[in-house]
Amino acid sequence: MDDTRKRLLDVALEVLGQNPDAGMGDIASAAGVVRRTVYGYFPTRADLVRTLSQRAVDEFAAVLDEANASHDAAEAVWVDFISRLWPLAHRYRVLLALRRGEYGEEIHALLGPVDEALATLVQKGQDSGAFGHHLPAKILSQVAYAAVFSIADNNIAGESLSASAATVTSLLILGVPEARATELVATQH
Amino acid sequence: MDDTRKRLLDVALEVLGQNPDAGMGDIASAAGVVRRTVYGYFPTRADLVRTLSQRAVDEFAAVLDEANASHDAAEAVWVDFISRLWPLAHRYRVLLALRRGEYGEEIHALLGPVDEALATLVQKGQDSGAFGHHLPAKILSQVAYAAVFSIADNNIAGESLSASAATVTSLLILGVPEARATELVATQH
DNA sequence: ACTCCGTTGCACACGAGTGTGCAATACTTC
DNA sequence: GAAGTATTGCACACTCGTGTGCAACGGAGT
Numbered sequence: 001m002d003d004t005r006k007r008l009l010d011v012a013l014e015v016l017g018q019n020p021d022a023g024m025g026d027i028a029s030a031a032g033v034v035r036r037t038v039y040g041y042f043p044t045r046a047d048l049v050r051t052l053s054q055r056a057v058d059e060f061a062a063v064l065d066e067a068n069a070s071h072d073a074a075e076a077v078w079v080d081f082i083s084r085l086w087p088l089a090h091r092y093r094v095l096l097a098l099r100r101g102e103y104g105e106e107i108h109a110l111l112g113p114v115d116e117a118l119a120t121l122v123q124k125g126q127d128s129g130a131f132g133h134h135l136p137a138k139i140l141s142q143v144a145y146a147a148v149f150s151i152a153d154n155n156i157a158g159e160s161l162s163a164s165a166a167t168v169t170s171l172l173i174l175g176v177p178e179a180r181a182t183e184l185v186a187t188q189h
Numbered sequence: 190m191d192d193t194r195k196r197l198l199d200v201a202l203e204v205l206g207q208n209p210d211a212g213m214g215d216i217a218s219a220a221g222v223v224r225r226t227v228y229g230y231f232p233t234r235a236d237l238v239r240t241l242s243q244r245a246v247d248e249f250a251a252v253l254d255e256a257n258a259s260h261d262a263a264e265a266v267w268v269d270f271i272s273r274l275w276p277l278a279h280r281y282r283v284l285l286a287l288r289r290g291e292y293g294e295e296i297h298a299l300l301g302p303v304d305e306a307l308a309t310l311v312q313k314g315q316d317s318g319a320f321g322h323h324l325p326a327k328i329l330s331q332v333a334y335a336a337v338f339s340i341a342d343n344n345i346a347g348e349s350l351s352a353s354a355a356t357v358t359s360l361l362i363l364g365v366p367e368a369r370a371t372e373l374v375a376t377q378h
Numbered sequence: 379a380c381t382c383c384g385t386t387g388c389a390c391a392c393g394a395g396t397g398t399g400c401a402a403t404a405c406t407t408c
Numbered sequence: 409g410a411a412g413t414a415t416t417g418c419a420c421a422c423t424c425g426t427g428t429g430c431a432a433c434g435g436a437g438t
Contacts, residue, residue: 178364392436
């Protein structure tokens with residue numbers, strides 16, 4: 001079936017997200033399938049990881065682009081971005097998990113454009129005075145969205161209120177005053 | 190020698206910090222020694238990792254306790270803590286790196302008391318109104334000090350100005366207004 | 379019934395890391 | 409120079425994950 005391939009990718013996303021060192025056997029049995037079957041769809045573990053990462057990065061980039069399309073102020077764009085990112089943050093954990101590890105370089109390269117887009121967004125916010133200058137845009141963007149993943153991780157029973165909490169926290173990191181941050185989150189369409 | 194043992198631990202701290210999956214051979218050659226020699230000091234890779242983690246956690250806890258000893262306001266204690274933590278953050282990265290991986294459970298258990306102390310400190314700050322309530326103390330503390338490590342990571346050419354930048358950023362996360370944050374950092378003894 | 383086709387169940391070869399045993403070197407210390 | 413100790417060099421057995429080959433099984437469609 002073609003279902004199997006998709007399910008393998010979904011399961012691998014989950015399994016590798018929790019343990020980047022999981023083997024083909026672990027993924028196979030988690031998918032209710034024998035190890036040999038996996039090799040029928042992905043000739044190599046590296047192929048599986050690459051395909052998986054590519055798909056995750058693509059979805060990730062799509063979310064970012066979608067938010068970045070609006071020509072609102074950087075603050076609003078950021079809020080929009082996080083609100084779209086949040087429901088998927090748990091899935092994308094695999095990217096952070098894989099970033100350290102055997103294929104770290106490869107993933108890092110895939111994530112390059114995303115990091116750049118993120119830094120650009122933060123830079124715009126800094127130039128407009130909406131975001132603070134306590135850190136360079138490149139680092140600040142990393143810290144801000146790493147925090148979102150961190151909150152998602154520490155929150156396995158993810159309530160919906162966490163979404164706004166994560167957004168507010170990321171805005172605080174960016175140097176937005178608390179009053180303004182809560183206001184932004186409240187007036188979100 | 191007894192130097193060798195200490196040097197092995199230091200080197201392992203460095204090597205495993207960058208790649209948690211590094212083998213005994215990697216550590217040995219990084220220490221300028223043959224693999225066989227390492228087994229003379231640590232019968233098992235697990236022993237090495239455990240000893241190493243224990244030492245790191247002990248130092249980490251010492252820093253936290255030292256800061257926590259002062260009965261100043263939570264804000265000041267936090268600033269003190271981060272300023273002490275900063276020069277060591279690079280070394281302690283091994284703890285975060287090892288937390289995901291083969292011995293994850295073990296490290297997590299070792300880190301338990303540290304996490305608790307951290308959460309307590311943040312809780313005190315929230316009760317006194319100095320820190321915000323956008324997240325529960327347990328999560329907020331994790332996010333705040335994870336950010337410090339994140340900044341340390343993204344800053345391999347670590348200038349000293351990063352220390353205050355990291356402190357300010359962590360204070361922002363905790364909900365301290367920017368003006369107050371910079372003031373706290375400036376008036377630091 | 380016949381035939382695809384995905385799946386299974388082994389067997390195997392291979393590489394890499396682990397941990398051990400033991401003789402051969404240095405290198406210090408007396 | 410002799411004794412003691414840390415280190416080395418090499419061989420070995422063992423485990424574990426990877427990737428492949430091939431025969432057998434089972435269900436869906438004709």
